[in-house]
Amino acid sequence: MTPPDNLRRALLDASLGLITAEGLEKFSMREVARRAGVSHQAPYHHFLDREAILAALVAEGFELLRQHSLAALVGLDDPAARLTALGKAYVAFALDKPAHFKLMFRSELVREDRHPEAQACAKGAYEVLLSVAREIAQRTGRSEEVVALAGWSLVHGLATLLLEGKLDKAMSATRPTADAVVQSFESFWRTPL
16 A cells, blocks of 8 residues: 555545544544555554544644634624624534534544643634624623523534434525524624623
8 A cells, every 4th residue: 555645634534534424433543544545554653543533633623613713704893793604604614514513522532631732723713702702792791601602502503403404304404594594693692681
């Protein structure tokens, strides 16, 4: 077997492909190596164990989410519009990067306290939300923590329901429908207590 030029990236890509195709339950280092076209020992040159490769994907996922979130805020000054844009970006990220998204919130698979990079990336993504929640709180008298938790819960639940196909039977849930649901909360974020 000829190792790829960037073995670490090839292993991460193979891991994402495996998660997408088989789910997290069937994830193994041996199968990652097979999919990457390398020996079964090759992944251990870059990752200590299964949790380490998953942690690298968690870190990558949260960094991508942070970048998507920041991009969604460009050119928006109104805090309610900013929070709405963050919500839409969150759902879009989940739908565009389902393997990352499903893994990012599985703390039983990746203990962030063992992986400082994953922990720092998760904090960085959350800080974007918290900064906008702080803007809402200043204008409405709400608690920034409550605004952040309410906004995050809404979009995380919506994204999860969409990814799991739970809304397909109940309604024609599509990305435009999801955007409309998130948009419907914008006026709520403008209302003072």
